[in-house]
Amino acid sequence: AVKNALALKETNPDADVYVLFRDMRTYGMREDAYREASKRGVTFIRYTPETRPEVTEGDGGRLRVRVPDPILGTELAIDADIVSLAAAAVPQDDAPRLAQMFQVALGPDGFFKEAHVKLRPVEFATDGVYLCGAAQFPKHLPEVVSQAQGAAGRAVALLTHDTVVASGAVCDVEEKRCISCGQCVEVCAYGAVELGPKGRASVNPVLCKGDGLCNAVCPTGAITVRHFTNEQYEAEIEAAVGAD
Numbered sequence: 001a002v003k004n005a006l007a008l009k010e011t012n013p014d015a016d017v018y019v020l021f022r023d024m025r026t027y028g029m030r031e032d033a034y035r036e037a038s039k040r041g042v043t044f045i046r047y048t049p050e051t052r053p054e055v056t057e058g059d060g061g062r063l064r065v066r067v068p069d070p071i072l073g074t075e076l077a078i079d080a081d082i083v084s085l086a087a088a089a090v091p092q093d094d095a096p097r098l099a100q101m102f103q104v105a106l107g108p109d110g111f112f113k114e115a116h117v118k119l120r121p122v123e124f125a126t127d128g129v130y131l132c133g134a135a136q137f138p139k140h141l142p143e144v145v146s147q148a149q150g151a152a153g154r155a156v157a158l159l160t161h162d163t164v165v166a167s168g169a170v171c172d173v174e175e176k177r178c179i180s181c182g183q184c185v186e187v188c189a190y191g192a193v194e195l196g197p198k199g200r201a202s203v204n205p206v207l208c209k210g211d212g213l214c215n216a217v218c219p220t221g222a223i224t225v226r227h228f229t230n231e232q233y234e235a236e237i238e239a240a241v242g243a244d
């Protein structure tokens with residue numbers, strides 16, 4: 001939309017151009033285009049989901065766009081020759097199904113969420129699943145391509161190993177204390193716990209991340225995280241506070 005506004009100003013510098021937007025994504029070098037458009041007189045007006053613009057028929061066959069201006073604190077009525085809608089980028093409808101299938105995270109906006117924005121930008125917390133492109137959030141093509149190369153590189157690095165080393169800090173279930181309540185299965189975000197044929201919980205150590213959520217909810221204390229048992233925690237606390 002910003003580039004189109006600049007192109008319009010290039011063609012006709014006297015044209016009144018308004019960009020009504022929810023969220024401006026001109027980060028990085030694209031900020032220059034935003035500044036240039038502002039300098040050339042393009043008017044940017046932000047609206048919220050509660051204050052969407054309304055388009056009605058105006059005078060002389062023109063369209064009238066009404067939108068509250070948050071800076072002026074009043075409603076604007078813009079008589080427009082042309083109203084152009086920039087296509088919105090929205091998350092895919094089946095994103096929740098894929099997230100469930102691969103045990104990966106979705107953000108509150110419905111797009112997929114990386115494991116760590118700076119340290120693991122093309123990976124999910126679930127090992128062996130990578131993300132790139134507009135699945136994460138709307139982005140420009142060069143960024144999509146470089147992120148795709150990063151994700152492919154991570155996948156190739158994994159495939160070059162003959163074996164996968166899993167963390168030793170995983171959960172163990174003491175079967176005889178398990179009452180088959182299923183709470184551990186519900187809280188595990190990685191699909192690492194399941195109830196076996198006898199209804200007892202069992203943990204897949206390859207999938208387990210050792211975050212201890214199942215350990216915290218288990219009503220009978222049947223689950224422990226290796227290297228992080230209650231006794232070990234108590235010993236650490238006692239050592240820290242200098243108890244006898």
Ligand code: SF4
Pocket residue numbers: 173177178179180181182183184185200201217218219220221222223
């Ligand atoms: S939460 Fe504890 S008792 Fe319930 S199913 Fe899991 S291991 Fe068994």
Ligand code: SF4
Pocket residue numbers: 170171187188189190191192193203207208209210211212213214215225
């Ligand atoms: S420690 Fe976390 S990842 Fe491992 S089984 Fe329990 S809830 Fe799942």
